[in-house]
Amino acid sequence: MDRFSITSALFLFGAVLCNPLYASASEVEPQGVRAAVLKAGGNAVRTKAVTNQLMFPADSSFAGVLVVTERTGQVLAVDLASGERADIHRIAPTGQYPELGLVGFAFYPDFADTRRVVTYLMTKPRGEAAQGIISEWVLAGDSLADLRLEDRRELLRVEHPQEGHNGGQLGFGPDGFLYMAFGDGGFQQDPRNMVQKTDNFFGAMLRIDPRNPSEGRPYSIPGDNPFLGGGHLPEVFAWGFRNPWRWTFAPDGRIILADVGQDAIEEVNLIVAGGNYGWSLKEGSKCFRPNRDRPGSCEDTGLIDPVYEYKRRYGSAIIGGFVYEGAAIPSLRGLYVFADHISGRVFALELPANHLGRGVVHPIGRTGKAITTLGLDAEREILIGTNGGRHFRLVPR
Ligand SMILES: [Ca+2]
Numbered sequence: 473m474d475r476f477s478i479t480s481a482l483f484l485f486g487a488v489l490c491n492p493l494y495a496s497a498s499e500v501e502p503q504g505v506r507a508a509v510l511k512a513g514g515n516a517v518r519t520k521a522v523t524n525q526l527m528f529p530a531d532s533s534f535a536g537v538l539v540v541t542e543r544t545g546q547v548l549a550v551d552l553a554s555g556e557r558a559d560i561h562r563i564a565p566t567g568q569y570p571e572l573g574l575v576g577f578a579f580y581p582d583f584a585d586t587r588r589v590v591t592y593l594m595t596k597p598r599g600e601a602a603q604g605i606i607s608e609w610v611l612a613g614d615s616l617a618d619l620r621l622e623d624r625r626e627l628l629r630v631e632h633p634q635e636g637h638n639g640g641q642l643g644f645g646p647d648g649f650l651y652m653a654f655g656d657g658g659f660q661q662d663p664r665n666m667v668q669k670t671d672n673f674f675g676a677m678l679r680i681d682p683r684n685p686s687e688g689r690p691y692s693i694p695g696d697n698p699f700l701g702g703g704h705l706p707e708v709f710a711w712g713f714r715n716p717w718r719w720t721f722a723p724d725g726r727i728i729l730a731d732v733g734q735d736a737i738e739e740v741n742l743i744v745a746g747g748n749y750g751w752s753l754k755e756g757s758k759c760f761r762p763n764r765d766r767p768g769s770c771e772d773t774g775l776i777d778p779v780y781e782y783k784r785r786y787g788s789a790i791i792g793g794f795v796y797e798g799a800a801i802p803s804l805r806g807l808y809v810f811a812d813h814i815s816g817r818v819f820a821l822e823l824p825a826n827h828l829g830r831g832v833v834h835p836i837g838r839t840g841k842a843i844t845t846l847g848l849d850a851e852r853e854i855l856i857g858t859n860g861g862r863h864f865r866l867v868p869r
Contacts, residue, residue, distance in 0.1 A: 517801055519839055519856060519864035541574040545593065549619050560611070561621040567596035567635070571658075575640030576606075581648055587611050590627070590650060590682070594638045602632040606642070606652060608682055627682050627690050630673055633666075634658035637715040637732075641792075645679070646725045649694050653677040653729065655715035660734060661761070662752040667712060670704040675751055677716070677729070677743060679709035698746030712749035712775065718792030718845065719743070722823070728808055730792030731778075734760075738790035739778035740810065742827035747776045756781040779824050780831040787812025793846035796820070798853040801868055807834070809854050809866070811843040818843075818856070818866070839864075 540548045545563030550556070563574060576592030583589065587610050596602040606628040613619040627650075632638070636658025643651050656662040657674045667675030679697055686692040693706045700706050710727075719729035727743035737756030741749050750772070752761050757777040759770040782790075793810040807820035808831075818836040842859035849855055854866040 517804075517836055517866050518869045519841075520867045539577055539579075539589075541577045541591070545574050545595075547574065547577070547591075547621060549616055551616050556616055558616045558619060560619045561609075563593060563595075567598075567602070571636045571638055572596055572602070575638060576642040576652065578642040578644060578650075581644050583611075589621070590642050591621075592640060592642050592652060594632075594635070594640075596635055602635040604628075604630045604632060604638060604654065625690060627680070628678075630654065632657045633664060639713070639716045641716070641719050643719075643721065645721060645727075647694075648681075649679050650682050650691075651677060651679050651709065651727070653713060653716040653719055655713060655732075656751065662714070665752070667714070667751050668748075668753060670708075670711075673705065673707070675713045676704070676708045676711040677713070677719075677727075678707040680707055696745075703746075709745055710743045710747045710749065712747070712751050712753075714751040714755075716792070717790065720792065720794050722795045722808070723797060726823075728792070728795070728823070730790040730810055732789050736783055737778075737781050738783075738787060738812065740780040740790070740792075740808070740821060740831065741776065742779050742823065744776070744827050747827065748774060750775040750777070776827055779827065779829060780821050780833055782812075782833075786835075787815035787817055789813040791843050791846060794848055794852075794854065795823075796852075796854060798851055800851075800853055801866065804836075804854075804866075809836070809846065811839075811846060811856065813843050816841045816843055836866075 539560070540550060546559065547561040549558050549560050572594045574591060574593050578590050580586055580588040588608055589611050590606060590608050593605045594602065595605065605626060608625045608627055609621040610623040611619060612622050634657055637655030639653040639655045641653060645651055654673050654676060656667045666672055679694055680691040681694050682691045684692040693700065697706055697709060699708050704711060713731050714734065715732040716729050717732050719727060722728055729741045729743050731739045731741060731749065733739060733755050735755060737758060739756045754760050754772055754775055759772060789812060791811040791813050793808065795806065795808050796804040804820055808823055809818065809820050811818045816839040818839060820834045820836055822832040824831050839856065843856055844859055845857040847855040847857060849865065856864045856866065
């Protein structure tokens with residue numbers, strides 16, 4: 473499977489809403505020693521088809537309503553109780569490349585008072601360069617049928633040399649600041665070496681304060697961002713990523729970021745302020761292109777390796793997930809659940825004490841599905857989105 477094909481699958485989340493009837497539930501077959509332990513503990517898992525209690529890739533719900541975004545630029549709201557759904561917004565066609573589309577959505581922490589949300593749109597208007605646009609909106613309306621995005625305020629616009637590897641997740645941290653992570657902008661090899669240059673946002677996680685515009689920007693730079701004194705752009709919080717396809721805040725506030733590899737290694741990283749996570753000098757813990765900038769060497773001083781990485785035997789495109797906080801599968805509590813798009817495997821990771829440690833993975837099993845994203849329902853149970861729009865919940869066997 474071509475590595476770009478993952479991206480064609482990443483934006484089909486909303487299709488589930490148009491196809492509420494699904495095939496029967498599909499079993500996850502536990503593999504590996506720990507999976508047997510999980511099973512022995514009475515907590516073996518399987519996947520159960522769900523209809524439309526979904527939120528991909530939105531991070532939050534409000535008043536029982538979930539928001540779903542699609543690659544077509546459509547934003548939908550779904551009433552969890554009734555299954556009723558409504559269009560909130562539809563952005564103009566975004567272009568043909570499969571990684572384009574509405575790839576991120578997040579509620580402000582004070583959404584209940586302000587009704588504000590943010591979106592990340594990747595688009596390529598005809599005759600123009602591809603561009604990533606971060607916008608703030610007000611979600612107006614009182615009933616499902618009335619909901620609509622309005623009063624757009626543009627926070628950030630980044631022109632891309634190519635259309636791929638855009639990341640997509642947006643989220644507010646426990647500190648109230650807005651975080652976002654971009655990929656290297658494509659295509660393979662990071663051909664312009666954009667990530668290790670410090671004059672752009674490619675391959676970087678940003679941290680901004682959109683509530684307080686300042687210095688001519690529609691946002692301000694938090695006073696403790698790591699590069700205020702130089703070394704990178706002041707918005708940058710961490711860098712060195714290839715294509716961070718989904719990251720999350722752990723319950724303890726740590727940032728867990730899954731970075732899709734190119735040739736050999738998929739990785740899970742614990743993000744620290746100012747950290748350089750290596751691409752494309754390294755792919756995972758291995759030197760990838762040691763000679764581009766430093767001929768004859770594999771100098772990787774200061775680069776942070778993943779806390780967990782896996783090779784092609786186990787999959788070819790990581791799908792980041794969440795630390796499990798649900799109640800249905802007690803043995804997964806506190807573990808970071810993630811998946812692989814190509815192999816269909818689902819894993820649970822015991823995170824190490826810090827970003828320099830190594831996690832211990834427990835294979836949960838193979839789903840036989842082309843997993844495109846993971847989500848949470850209102851009870852913080854794990855949802856699995858798959859190519860073609862089918863979605864499943866991870867449940868006890
Ligand atoms: Ca890395």
